[in-house]
Amino acid sequence: MLSPSRLHIPRAPARPGEAPDFSYLQLSAAGAVPRPEITVNASEVTGLATQLVRVLDNTHQAVGAWHPHLDPAELQIGLRHMLLTRLFDERMQKTQRQGRISFYVKCTGEEAVSVAAAMALEPHDMLFPAYRNQGLQMVRGQPLVALMNQLLSNTGDMCKGRQLPVMYHSSAARLFSISGNLATQFPQAVGWAMAAAIKGEEHIAASWIGEGSSAAADFHHALLFASTYRAPVILNVVNNQWAISTFQGCAAGDSPSFAARGPGYGIPGLRVDGNDFLAVYAVTRWAAERARKGHGATLIELVTYRASAHSTSDDPARYRPRDEAERWPLGDPIERLKAHLCVLGEWSEPRHTALLEELEAQVTVAWKEACIFGTLSEGPRLDPALMFDDVYQHLPPHLAEQREQLRAARAAQGKG
Amino acid sequence: MLSPSRLHIPRAPARPGEAPDFSYLQLSAAGAVPRPEITVNASEVTGLATQLVRVLDNTHQAVGAWHPHLDPAELQIGLRHMLLTRLFDERMQKTQRQGRISFYVKCTGEEAVSVAAAMALEPHDMLFPAYRNQGLQMVRGQPLVALMNQLLSNTGDMCKGRQLPVMYHSSAARLFSISGNLATQFPQAVGWAMAAAIKGEEHIAASWIGEGSSAAADFHHALLFASTYRAPVILNVVNNQWAISTFQGCAAGDSPSFAARGPGYGIPGLRVDGNDFLAVYAVTRWAAERARKGHGATLIELVTYRASAHSTSDDPARYRPRDEAERWPLGDPIERLKAHLCVLGEWSEPRHTALLEELEAQVTVAWKEACIFGTLSEGPRLDPALMFDDVYQHLPPHLAEQREQLRAARAAQGKG
Amino acid sequence: MPQMNLIQAINSALDVAMTRDRTVVVLGQDVGYFGGVFRATEGLQRKFGEHRVLDTPIAEGGIIGAAIGMGVNGLRPVAEIQFADYVYPAYDQIVSELARLRYRSAGDFFAPVTIRTPCGGGIRGGQTHSQSPEAVFVHVCGLKVVMPSNPYDAKGLLIAAIEDDDPVIFLEPKRLYNGPFEGNSEQPAVPWSTHPQGEVPAGHYTVPLGQARVVKSGSALTVISYGTMVHVATAAARQLGLDAEVIDLCTLSPLDTATLVASVKKTGRCVVVHEATRFGGFGGELAATLQEACFWHLEAPIIRVGGWDTPYPHAFEWEYFPGQARVAAAMRQVMEEAP
């Protein structure tokens, strides 16, 4: 190896100590991107994969063909869900710092991605979330106490203590069980959608993964099967610019965008401002109608920014400029929707403050209630013998025996 | 399930008893497709993924920007390699029918795909073939006897009896070991190319998979890693319309083409007439130069037709019209190159007949020689104790012990 | 009663299951129009339509990922992996998702997926068409692992697997597709029509999962096996004139330990036989469990016979395969062993 390397190495535009640099981001003006018919072929709309669908302009007005013309009441609900998501995140992060829960993942700055999408879908549509989509849980009305109980692995935990915090699920609310293995839910969502079509139902599926996770084989499998069977599914890639310490360019390579992967499979790829509630809503709605009417899948790239750490185990100051979040050019989804509502005359600072107080109180009350079910260190605990349930539908002999061994051992130690 | 299914099912255009139908094939006229600079960006040449690069026109003249202007002597060598490949295939198929080898795979109708590509590459470039690329072995000068010995798993077998027939390899000739697992060689070729770049070498890698195999996760991994590191590699998808009984549309879904998967990764995708020796040569050369000069990978779809059965275990009459091969609109690669050479005045029927005879004799001589090393049923056999070698670099104790057990057991049976 | 070979029994099981339950769907490479490279799904697409018998792209991971989603949405998918050697691209979806879904969601979600795949050697398939990967599945809790040794069991077990709400890996010893095989490739092939277990009821029945079957009771030693090796082991015992108790596991996981323990306690001697490579194979679990449970009854060490710890070589298939001679040698050893 005498010659110097000729390998191309993708580089983050800025690392700690350097000035944030978002010049790589291709932006479109609000209202600039056309809205095609839902019957369109992927190859006719390749431009949508590199443009950026935006509805809210710099003066906080909604403009252009993608303007979804939502009722202000709807927008207020959206704002409420996003605010609740953020407050919930902040409070749960604090409880982790206090050692009350073992781990947490915030979605700060990405609230619109989940909230607007869930609101654009029907209650019977099935959602296959990643670990950073808590907005879906909020829109689908999951009780805060239920979510907190899961975070606490306490006696009220829907997962019976088996999953890391944030790995929620609810078959009743059509929220699929979240996996710790990245991207696995993508082809599963496609399979679910195929089954809906086979059964002749109109329900569709939607799934979310991070841009880093789009590197997984499951991403390819999902697009391929969705294309082959024109599955009624929406495949969302949340491009929050970072996958732990790795910049989005590592998974993108020389791709024009993540949405651009779609057309190669015959699937329209749309790139949307993920911090623009109205744009996310409109694009999701378009894709949902398309799927529901039998025109197949859509790949949506939601351009946003992970404003917080990757998780409570992470310190982003080690790999990106401290002020990068502040310099993110697409702003904050909550601030932007709030400003829009204010411009519409449908919102005000006092109402905002009141809502904040109401939601904070709601979170506080819920936390107190959840703690009654136990925390990591205090209060009641689930029976450890529960660990043997649900490996199979019926307990097989060897697990019954192991359960007995555990019980006996605990009894010998004066526990249980 | 009261409602009828709404699932889309991809359908082969014709099944047994129906008339062959190739109307789905998008063809371009010879010479019609422009030839861009090798420095081009994938997004500037998306059209190349749906057009079809062709050089030989209906009058057997070479035309257009992709005309590689090869020396007639070169073309004659190409014709020789293709003919040898075909004769070899036919003879080996016969030996299988006679029970002399256990299995065989022909590449009839697809000879140009391998032969022209290998001729367009440099001897130090590393090739990662699939099981239907015997033309690569021919161009790289693998002795027929060596190939036959492998097919026979005999005492001269380069694989020491371990691999199914056709799973050749040669590190000296830079032909990677062929795997029975589809598509696994694709990301390996990318890794090899990355290593070449890291070492500062100019060598490039090339790999081939079938269009059916492009569904594998490895296809995605290969494109992704090639894109991220701009690996000097050529990724070939041989679209011979069939994957055993499954029509190409199953793996394509709604994709405009297999080449069209490239641009989504920022990799130019070129679609080429795989039965046009000159076109395959030209496109490969373009991609090789591009890779060698540091501009990254190219995805090439070679449009061809699997004129024979999938393998000696297959009967295509069960799933496609009997006369489909005859109706294939892109003709036969050998006939087309021969006609071109004749038009150039560089070839003739008598010369062709003479060459055929020479090559047949060559195959016959080689077969006789190979049989001296043993066949399935006759002649010398490899020592079965060889099966314990090369599991590891050095024989570990448990395998030494098992080898002893085998030897003792065989001795007890009066064998070995 | 109809005579069926093992392929026809599989085909009949699918037919019966699909007829009874409209949520049963079949998917896999070449399973639709063509009816499968081994013909296991022949005629099903014609009968049940293209929407219930799906040809898939060649992406094992995608097949199982999609099957899981289908299972979650109320279907009962039966996925075919064309050869067990090609199941590994789906290993992540199987291990991380299919096996764990019920557990991680505390029973709120599950996917009743059955994965059928031909395994084992003896058809000159070389190292990529001969593998027996059961060991890498039995270790995964949440999965059930089944391997039949004859047409009757194959049909009954497959119907039971499809009707089971847990995921099942259903391994079909392809060497047995056409007839029983006692390990001697030079003997003329025997069809299932000459064998009592080739008599297979036309309609619905199940062979319950989780139960081993005593193929032949005996008192001299216990021989534990499954799949192809059941026939080889039975023949080896016969050849030696030993009064062996031969047990066919049928279901490898969850294991019917009670039947095995009872037998070994009775005979005091045990040979475990499988075709997979021995090191780290399922035989280890069996021998380890039985020496622990039956230690004071054992009159000789438990001996395992398996494929050599190498890939399955094309040219040396019959030297690799743990045939009658190797199994008989092990039986002789446990019968003779003394301190």
Added chain:
Amino acid sequence: MPQMNLIQAINSALDVAMTRDRTVVVLGQDVGYFGGVFRATEGLQRKFGEHRVLDTPIAEGGIIGAAIGMGVNGLRPVAEIQFADYVYPAYDQIVSELARLRYRSAGDFFAPVTIRTPCGGGIRGGQTHSQSPEAVFVHVCGLKVVMPSNPYDAKGLLIAAIEDDDPVIFLEPKRLYNGPFEGNSEQPAVPWSTHPQGEVPAGHYTVPLGQARVVKSGSALTVISYGTMVHVATAAARQLGLDAEVIDLCTLSPLDTATLVASVKKTGRCVVVHEATRFGGFGGELAATLQEACFWHLEAPIIRVGGWDTPYPHAFEWEYFPGQARVAAAMRQVMEEAP
């Protein structure tokens, strides 16, 4: 001699290997600029450059596929899989390709790839950050499988693995990264700096692959273990005041059977301990082999202790973990067992 924890020892091994041999390259998720989520590759990219320490996309199959190609082209890749729980997407490339390349090409090609990955529980990682998947690798011939239990061995074994021309799966028990762990999470954590095996030479040395280590010789019983459980088992024996011979396998495959057999023949009693789920786990292979080889020396059945046969549950981590109490109970049992 420098004091290192297990992470620093791994880091030092990589540093030494990369310094001595320019063909050694490191690749994996977050291993470059960031230095790895466990900091194992910290400083390497700064020192050896972006072309030898590559951040990769999140595609384990792609990482190993590319590493194989690099290995074939003369490099010596060390790939990190961020958690052993995420190795399954690469299982096909590992099993079908990496393990078999030398064999199928009769030695003409090989890829000297080392795959490092943190395994095991005890860090509240829940079911997807706690697995010990060694059993699904030891069964794959062609692979070497290594698991160190302390910084000294970790460095020496990792250098040996990198220098070895065979592919090595190098499993790092993450619970041991910062200090030895005897199984009691309520005891204050002890750092490696208080432990003799935390003394690690700064420069090059190897601990040869394929050799087990007698941690403590003894005559009452043999305890066979690896990784975290070596410490738990040692502590359990100490607690019981038993003169146990404790063996740390270090390399699981190829296995140093001779050392194990010699010990069990000497002591006549044996307990096998691992953290992975027991059913189908590596303990089966160990117990099966030893009962066969040492049958006439055994005074009690060999007992296996492992994780329960369930996924690793977040809330019940310490009830799941085979801690001192369970190991001690097994030891007591083999000491007391009588017909």
